[in-house]
Amino acid sequence: MGTTLTDIASLAGVSPATVSRVINSKPGVSEELRENVVKAIRELGMSPDRLQRNGKKPVAIISPDLVNPIFPEYVTTLTTLLAQRGLLSFSCSYTLAGVSEEQYITMLQDQPLTGAIFLAGSYDTLDTPSDTYDPLLTRNVPLIFLNGAHREMKGVYLGTNNSKAMTMALRHLFDLGHQRIGLLLGDRKHHPSVQKYEAAERFFLENHIEHPSAMTIWTTYGFESGQVAAMELVRQGATAIACANDQLALGSIRAATVLGLRIPEDISIIGFDDSPSMKYMTPSLTTIRQPLPQICRAAVSSLLASSRGAATDSQHNELLFDPELIVRESTGRNRNA
Missing domain, CATH: 3.40.50.2300 (Response regulator)
Structure with a gap:
């Protein structure tokens, strides 16, 4: 007879319901218990791929409201690149009158995530505390920060120079x-x-x-x-x-x-x-x-590298990309020069 949920639960010291939640990538399980279940599955000779039978863990894209047209362009490009790598993504847009960035992070802290990509946030504002991101950092969720400042917390920081x-x-x-x-x-x-x-x-x-x-x-x-x-x-x-x-x-x-x-x-x-x-x-x-396409490609590549354990627990890297001047009709010679 094959290995059952009860077998895994007994070895991991958890309930069968907890094993089911882990296998099906459901929220509500601490990182410690999740790791215990994964370890038990391996010890019983099963493939960890069972954890992904309902698909790979998604990627969260967190951004301000999408009124500024550059943000929808980022979301569209990132979503396409992630899908090409077999990853589903979902967008969390915060506003002053709605759900805040901090509230989204709280909601995400128990979700199974491959990683999170921030298009903006408190990290890009001077003199703001960095502990906003602790619920994700303590779970070792790979974080990618775009268009902001290089802060003293783990993550990859990408943007235009x-x-x-x-x-x-x-x-x-x-x-x-x-x-x-x-x-x-x-x-x-x-x-x-x-x-x-x-x-x-x-x-x-x-x-x-x-x-x-x-x-x-x-x-x-x-x-x-x-x-x-x-x-x-x-x-x-x-x-x-x-x-x-x-x-x-x-x-x-x-x-x-x-x-x-x-x-x-x-x-x-x-x-x-x-x-x-x-x-x-x-x-x-x-x-x-x-250079939005280059930034987005680097963001996805960095996220996948981090999710594979290529980044250390203390790693925080910054990479800036060169902009390009696009000359059109709204600038001209000063007639009084």
Whole structure:
């Protein structure tokens, strides 16, 4: 007679119901008990593949709301790449008025996971505690963090080189004769925006460009906030605006239109991301393209390597990818240069 659930349960010191939950990748079993069951299955001469008879453990993709079009593009690309590797994924989108990132992590802590990929989160904000991720880290769930800061916790950190991106944007505007360049950034504690700001300050210093503090505006990411902030930068005399994402740039274009300014004859605007449809806008948006396909491929490869035990318990790695300047209609030569 073959091995039964009772045999496995007796050897592992758990109930048959617990063995069933482990074999079927069901939640509600601690990592210690799960490991005991797996060990018992091996000792009884059974293949650990039994644990995957209902399919491989899924991958969680955790992101802010999907209003910013770059996030759906990340989700679509990651979902496709994971499916090609035989992995099912599901998306958890958090909002200010709905479920928070921390609540999702709590819900995920007992789920069987191959890993979790974060598109944004508290890790990308300065002075925020890192213990938010402890429920997953203590279970040794491989974590991949995109578009954020390198923090002192286990995980792989992937993203665009924000410093190089801002320098690239400013060099383009400077070469077009612009020196009154407004900076339209995200939250003051958002690490990617801080990196862009610091790179901009270095660029202005190295090129002997005076840049008063009023020419930098920190705001929330979004079309409306971009429009309001851009109007202030125009009042400050900006002939060009470098934005921290495409949504802010679209808000800036709207502000210029409301004020009766022509783009790029009167003001130039450059974004960041190269979100889908930016080339179809009127005017089409000059922007800095994130190498999204390369980032997503690296994220999936890193996740699979970590899930196979290629990463050590203390490992935390960072890999930055080079951006690309995409020149379209929203930037032009400064007529007064």
